[in-house]
Amino acid sequence: MAETIFRKAKSFYDIYERKGGANKEVTHYCPGCGHGILHKLIAEAMDDFGLKEHTVFISPVGCSVFAYYYFDCGNIQAPHGRAPAVATGMKRANPKSVVISYQGDGDLAGIGGNEILQAANRGERISVFFVNNAIYGMTGGQMAPTTLLGMRTTTSPHGRKAGNEGYPLGMCELLSTLKAPAYVERVALTDAKHIMQARKAVRKALKAQVDGKGFTFVEALAACPTNWKVPTREANRWIVEMLEPVFPVKLFKDEIESRESEALEDRTYGPADVVAALDLPTEEPDIAFVRSPQAIKDPQIKVAGFGGQGVLLLGLALAQAGMRAGYHATWLPSYGPEMRGGTANCHVRISEHRIGTPLVHDSDVLIAFNGPSIDKFAPMVKPGGLILYDSSLVDRTIERSDVKAYGLPFTEVADKELGNGKASNFVAMGAFIVASRGVFDEGVVKSILPLVIKRKNMIELNERAVAAGMRIARDALAS
Amino acid sequence: MAKQFIKGNEAVVKGAILAGCRAFYGYPITPASEIAEAAAYYFPLVGRTFLQAESEIGAINMVYGAASAGIRAMTASSSPGISLKQEGISYAAGAELSCVIVDITRGGPGLGNIAPEQSDYNQMVKGGGHGNYKLIVLAPNCAQEMCDLTMLAFELADRYRTPVVVMADGFIGQMMEPVEFPSPVPEGDLPPKPWATAGTAETHKNLITSIDLEPDDLERHINNLYAKYAEIESAEVRYEEFMVDDAELICVGYGVVARVLQSAVEQVRAEGKKVGLFRPVTLWPFPEKRLARLADDGRKLFVVEMSKGMMVHLEAV
Known part of the structure; x- marks a missing residue:
């Protein structure tokens, strides 16, 4: 009979040496936080596809700024909101690497709105994992672009009002209108069924990147019991009842199958090619000219x-x-x-x-x-x-x-x-x-x-x- | 190589390619646009990356990503665009990334104008971004140096794992002069970067970051940076002197101002007056020791800048 062994993914470090404090075996995330679940799904996919040595994981500014404590792969910590631009520079420098931009809602939909929009529109061959918990976690519960109407946060203490702060921003809705992205899906990190759906989405996105199919985007509705001030056991229900009506869980776009794989240029350019391309003159032309002593001097x-x-x-x-x-x-x-x-x-x-x-x-x-x-x-x-x-x-x-x-x-x-x-x-x-x-x-x-x-x-x-x-x-x- | 008559801004791009720069990320702005335009033309011809970014911020962060991967990468802009890049520059300095930033300066504050000015001195030489860091700042004064100092910038960036700035005014960027380009730097001569995150098995344990949560760790990191800066200060000071030996008055200026001062010195010398010219080539590290020694000899220094006076280095006093 087959045995199921539950163990930590190999794409995680065993001991989190980079993490401060005494306990280097648990994450810094709060109880009930969705990041841990998504981290696990990504790490398991990296294991199964054999990606850990070729992956560069870009952490944003936000609670997941310390994702590099955990992932045993190349890690870059990016400026707030700029992870898609950093990912662009990384991926284009090394098209064979697998580049993950991991971002929260303030980072991606707020300060980094243009970076994600433009990277998606260029069809950068990266995978973006977007954690939407409708609030700023790291800074202590401020309003996010995805905060619900009426929701109280430390910077919307009277509740978010459409007339003042606008409406919750649907990133999947926005990005799926673009031509370039190959795959856009929203999942929810709630019960086992939905987490299995999220697992599929994560794997699909990474596999598509490995196959050179283009820009992939997975938004995960996730809990933040600490800043929602909701008991952990009620957080999943809160996602289902409060977030999902505004952010419907669904597949927005999937063109992975119909896309051609990217062909990488393998031509190399030697010094002679460079000199020729830059149009550099290699020899001074032979000009028989003798200066006239009568000529205007240094005109x-x-x-x-x-x-x-x-x-x-x-x-x-x-x-x-x-x-x-x-x-x-x-x-x-x-x-x-x-x-x-x-x-x-x-x-x-x-x-x-x-x-x-x-x-x-x-x-x-x-x-x-x-x-x-x-x-x-x-x-x-x-x-x-x-x-x-x-x-x-x-x-x-x-x-x-x-x-x-x-x-x-x-x-x-x-x-x-x-x-x-x-x-x-x-x-x-x-x-x-x-x-x-x-x-x-x-x-x-x-x-x-x-x-x-x-x-x-x-x-x-x-x-x-x-x-x-x-x-x-x-x-x-x-x- | 034979001489080519070429615009300073274009010489930057050819120099960069000769230096093995693999990626250029830019955004249009006068009077630096010729750099992005020439890069857009030449980079793809040799299989390298050119991308017009969505913004100045996008461009510097793409450079951040490319530099993290360990390739030679650059961006170019002009004063207001550089202001926008400062966050990314601060991150790159903190994460000790090798990259090159070219600033063809214009008038400010605000939108200012597109005429040449040197009022970016403070934001480049003294750190326009947040935190304790310094940038190597090279100040070319001719098209030849636009090529040579861009190439040097890549070398220094790699040697010291630091962002390096090539700062020229609009005149130096826009004027044309003969340039003799060197041969391309062979790929094998580029230094290895075992610290990069190149998406390879060997580099997969690497981390590029500027965050140090523990105050003691951050202090240690900054002290390490400053130890590196001290090394740069002792090894990389560059300047040029013109007729200073017997000079009673020494004019001090950089960029196109040094060119104007050279003409002024020649003119006044013809009248029998003993004047000379001192041109800092590295604005940081600033040649303060040499300048202080010249001043100690009892000579007067006459400092000319196209700004309200920013080339002030109290360390020299």
Whole structure:
């Protein structure tokens, strides 16, 4: 005849060494508390499925904060309400582990409402066990989101009122409306029949996780005689008569069978894969460029115009060309409120020395594509500096005699000669090469065009724009 | 590796991947969003995890879970988002988890604005969360350091089992500069973490927690933390000096302020005045001994911050 041996699950520690106090063989839970029952059901399932070495159990803040005293598996104690987020990080780090988020009603439905909702909605492949006893236990009987209407707690001493605190929050009702969860069931830890149902639910949830079937959620209605101030022997009846009418015990959702098992990626990525994926250049390109002694030294450049004129891109290209020509270089876009109102500008520094501030206040060079940019930045060009502006769009005359100012028809050339007005910024680039007396040359600019221009079919157009800009600048400087 | 012209925020992400970071959990916020965006692009390309969390709080707690599993993990945000993460940072410090938090600071208090500011100093360097703890805080001042110090942050986080912060202002995050990226850290070079809860037989007795119910136990734990912090203070102070040898006045600043001060020093030097620059690279551990020695020589210190003055370390006096 078969023998039934009653013993503690092996997924529990024999002696609870982590627990303080003298008696390390009993739990810290009060008599009649539901946590002990649910712990036992989980531990037995871990035994039967052989999970204890692969399980990470996440304890919440609440009475079950000390679940790690008991479970002989990996344990993490999480911040209040955040166990589903912690579980997300854990499970994704190690998809083969079994991750349990164990939470009470204040933790899960109150402070952690968003974490559970979002983890469920993402379909995280974790199992959540939710103990609903309609009250905060650990802190001494305060109102929970699941507290019943009229129920007196230490923070609802006159009874919970719908008009003040709203209605008891049904988490199974809420989560089962989501598409992602595979399994949502509410059970009651009351009599033997219901505890056997709870046992099935716990096993189902864990098995589904092992099989990679998705997010599983089991809510257990549990007793808290201490804080309910109900005699222990009456607590089960209290669950049946008071909690169950509000929180019906039932299966809300079960799609475990119809779900595909998650396929885990087993590809590994070596150093060469990483370098390639990050698009890291492995060799400096061979650029034959010799610095001209006549070139403007360490230019601080401001590029300004309307948004959409390619102002930031020109700045980027100037700085990249500077880098390619062997200088130090920085690029800083105008940033903050300045960006509002459709104007754009950026700060570019190219230098033979390590660059201090990336900000350009008084510039050596101003490249301007509209009138307001001239009004604002031309007075800030250093004496002896250079101003290049788009004479197709700027109707101002530069009043300063202590700078060299050239109005060149960037947009008109781009429009009429190249058939695309948007290339005006690289016409200006060509003009800069000439007017700066060769800070870098056309070859350098050509070599960086593929880095700054995303659309490959536009590269050739912009090469021609640079050449056209150089031509009109030479003509202007000669005259 | 050859130089690449790149935004500071993007250099953080490439540095993180090169350092073997396996998971990035983030939430969008200006001026740090490029970090999450670049992570969203690059992490999946090399089989690593990127997840946009439901909130800043979700993100730091996902990092908490990933770090508990023993992998290199990070998050990034900006000032108001960092305020939200402080609870999780305090837990990670208490549980001695290795993780990296990047803060691209902006204006405050409250929603403030998106312009660069350095007013996160107190909440990062002096502990914005509850309890007795310290964070290693690295302050890059260029795109190259955004990469290098992010990589260093992972190394220090693992070495000392502590959260490490990379704190840069919006300018350093937004500007582009040449960066020479190092080779990827080989996976075999990452230190083992026998303390983690990795869901394996070897680690199944492990516990990650910040709770110590007995006051004596908690005090012992905190004393252990502070012994570790003392070790960090003696081994990990980093700073940079520029023209200080003969300087009569030394400017002190970090982040983009140090860049501006460098230009100012060059300008004033050209006028024949003896000034120099001292840049703390580690804001904690703060280079207070070196700075105190410089001050003892009778030189004046001129401290510049984009805040109302938070870089105050009374230990140095």
